[in-house]
Amino acid sequence: xxxxxxxxxxxxxxxxxxxxxxxxxxxxxxxxxxxxxxxxxxxxxxxxxxxxxxxxxxxxxxxxxxxxxxxxxxxxxxxxxxxxxxxxxxxxxxxxxxxxxxxxxxxxxxxxxxxxxxxxxxxxxxxxxxxxxxxxxxxx
Numbered sequence: 001x002x003x004x005x006x007x008x009x010x011x012x013x014x015x016x017x018x019x020x021x022x023x024x025x026x027x028x029x030x031x032x033x034x035x036x037x038x039x040x041x042x043x044x045x046x047x048x049x050x051x052x053x054x055x056x057x058x059x060x061x062x063x064x065x066x067x068x069x070x071x072x073x074x075x076x077x078x079x080x081x082x083x084x085x086x087x088x089x090x091x092x093x094x095x096x097x098x099x100x101x102x103x104x105x106x107x108x109x110x111x112x113x114x115x116x117x118x119x120x121x122x123x124x125x126x127x128x129x130x131x132x133x134x135x136x137x138x139x140x
Contacts, residue, residue: 002075003095007102008032010068011047016061028056028064030072030094049093050074060099069103072096 011029018024029068031045050072052060064070074096085087 003073004076005070005071005073006030006032006048006094008045008069010047010064011065013066014061014064016057024054024057025059026052026060030070049091050096050099051077051093052096052099056096056099059094063101063105064099067090068101068105070100071098071100073100093105104121111114 012030014026014028016024016026028050030048030050031043033043036043049092064131070092074094076092078090078092079093080088081089
């Protein structure tokens, strides 16, 4: 079984690309803190490359930004390529099946394209005639 579940913060803003066949791909790095502190008392972090495809990629590109906390569920994938200097390079990345947004964008500040609802007028009181009396004799 190949399954990875990670919770961490985005180390960079997501980068989006579209393949020649029109499939959307989104890539970002996830910083995940280790469970225990090192000898100096500092909790180090590991950085993982995350790849999301299609609708998940579109949602990540639209709503995620550096610093946001997310949970990623996916599989670990290894690949290699030949570098320009002729050496072989290896890459390990997480191919995301699910990405859950765990923190709100920009510290709960509303986005410019999504304004907050207007406040209710002061002194607002519902109309007393708008309510219906309920019979106290319920059948259960």
